[in-house]
Amino acid sequence: MSVPLTLLGLLxxxxxxxxxxxxxxxxxxxxxxxxxxxxxxxxxxxxxRDGKVVxxxxxxxxxxxxxxxxxxxxxxxxxxxxxxEPVAPEPHLQSILFTKVVLALMLDxxxxxxxxxxxxxxxxxxxxLTTVKQSGGLIEKMLADHALxxxxxxxxxxxxTTARLDALRTEIRQVKP
Amino acid sequence: xxxxxxxxxxxLSFGATPALxxxxxxxxxxxxxxxxxxxxxxxSTLLHCLAGILAPDAGEITxxxxxxxxxxxxxxxxxxxxxxxxxxxxxxxxxxxxxxxxVALPLLLAGVRRDAxxxxxxxxxxxxxxxxxxxxRSGELSGGQAQRVALARGLVAGPRVLFADEPTGALDSLxxxxxxxxxxxxxxxxxxxxxxxxxxxxxxxxxxxxVMVRDGRVTTPAEAVAP
Numbered sequence: 001m002s003v004p005l006t007l008l009g010l011l012x013x014x015x016x017x018x019x020x021x022x023x024x025x026x027x028x029x030x031x032x033x034x035x036x037x038x039x040x041x042x043x044x045x046x047x048x049r050d051g052k053v054v055x056x057x058x059x060x061x062x063x064x065x066x067x068x069x070x071x072x073x074x075x076x077x078x079x080x081x082x083x084x085e086p087v088a089p090e091p092h093l094q095s096i097l098f099t100k101v102v103l104a105l106m107l108d109x110x111x112x113x114x115x116x117x118x119x120x121x122x123x124x125x126x127x128x129l130t131t132v133k134q135s136g137g138l139i140e141k142m143l144a145d146h147a148l149x150x151x152x153x154x155x156x157x158x159x160x161t162t163a164r165l166d167a168l169r170t171e172i173r174q175v176k177p
Numbered sequence: 178x179x180x181x182x183x184x185x186x187x188x189l190s191f192g193a194t195p196a197l198x199x200x201x202x203x204x205x206x207x208x209x210x211x212x213x214x215x216x217x218x219x220x221s222t223l224l225h226c227l228a229g230i231l232a233p234d235a236g237e238i239t240x241x242x243x244x245x246x247x248x249x250x251x252x253x254x255x256x257x258x259x260x261x262x263x264x265x266x267x268x269x270x271x272x273x274x275x276x277x278x279x280v281a282l283p284l285l286l287a288g289v290r291r292d293a294x295x296x297x298x299x300x301x302x303x304x305x306x307x308x309x310x311x312x313x314r315s316g317e318l319s320g321g322q323a324q325r326v327a328l329a330r331g332l333v334a335g336p337r338v339l340f341a342d343e344p345t346g347a348l349d350s351l352x353x354x355x356x357x358x359x360x361x362x363x364x365x366x367x368x369x370x371x372x373x374x375x376x377x378x379x380x381x382x383x384x385x386x387x388v389m390v391r392d393g394r395v396t397t398p399a400e401a402v403a404p
Contacts, residue, residue, distance in 0.1 A: 126382035148379055155378045163215060
């Protein structure tokens with residue numbers, strides 16, 4: 001899971017304060033593992049330093065000043081590139097794939113095309129592993145099988161998610177930024 | 178590579194239910210293509226149109242430069258017998274015949290003399306690990322054995338194209354793998370083009386490439402998805 005890119009994605013959805021970003025992150029991506037405030041502000045500080053977000057207003061709050069963050073063009077380009085790029089086909093990718101799908105739907109990007117790209121990427125890797133199985137010994141076969149079964153599980157998740165995109169889009173859009 | 182088989186804008190409805198809504202697919206000679214998609218997407222219907230089993234309502238199917246749309250039912254039937262081979266999910270062997278007679282069936286239907294047909298059918302038993310099963314009936318075979326017999330039957334007449342519809346769908350993963358290993362090895366050996374319908378990614382991974390069918394259309398997105 002890439003916290004900086006996920007926060008950038010949430011900022012592309014709408015400019016936001018650190019507190020609201022944490023709340024949205026925990027709502028969509030932090031089930032059972034919420035993001036500590038310290039990490040939110042440290043990440044925002046790095047993103048500001050790197051020119052990916054800027055502060056557009058500072059307002060007084062009950063405690064410390066509230067800073068509102070806005071994504072820059074550089075930050076938005078980085079989010080677009082990240083979303084469109086298939087994740088390296090390795091086992092146990094559900095959480096990062098899930099994050100990308102939710103953000104893509106939130107930002108009105110072609111989540112179905114991204115999932116197709118992911119499927120192609122996974123199948124290309126599965127073809128390589130199948131070739132290894134056909135030419136290798138039993139140990140290579142068994143190792144390739146282990147990877148193939150995990151990649152297949154990922155692909156089943158990709159297929160199920162593709163079938164549920166409309167419902168997921170509706171559910172996500174019910175939560176206003 | 179030259180396309181041996183293609184579908185262009187193929188549409189087909191069953192009553193009021195559209196199954197194909199403008200499907201396009203081009204398959205090169207010697208290529209193994211996996212056709213994937215969810216249940217009800219139209220992938221098996223597309224295979225049946227490509228194989229001349231079903232005639233499309235619109236669009237065209239060409240095989241080796243010939244428009245299948247222009248052929249009579251008899252001519253399409255001859256094409257299926259002489260140029261195409263088939264393997265289905267459940268072997269669909271004829272239960273009254275022995276396995277060697279089942280394998281010889283396409284040759285017998287094509288007019289090959291019985292003794293020659295049986296001899297050619299027997300050659301496939303060693304190749305597919307079926308030695309000793311020649312005189313059994315389909316009810317005496319395991320699922321994997323029956324599917325290997327079906328594969329031998331699909332390939333015995335030296336088809337230009339083998340159509341395989343969920344060939345491992347009824348088998349466990351290891352047995353399915355043996356069938357796919359044999360299917361791919363023999364198809365490559367003979368230069369047979371294969372159109373493989375499957376919903377299983379591990380089976381599709383045996384193909385040279387895969388296409389997705391959704392809502393009656395072949396969706397083959399560009400290699401790169403623009404941000």
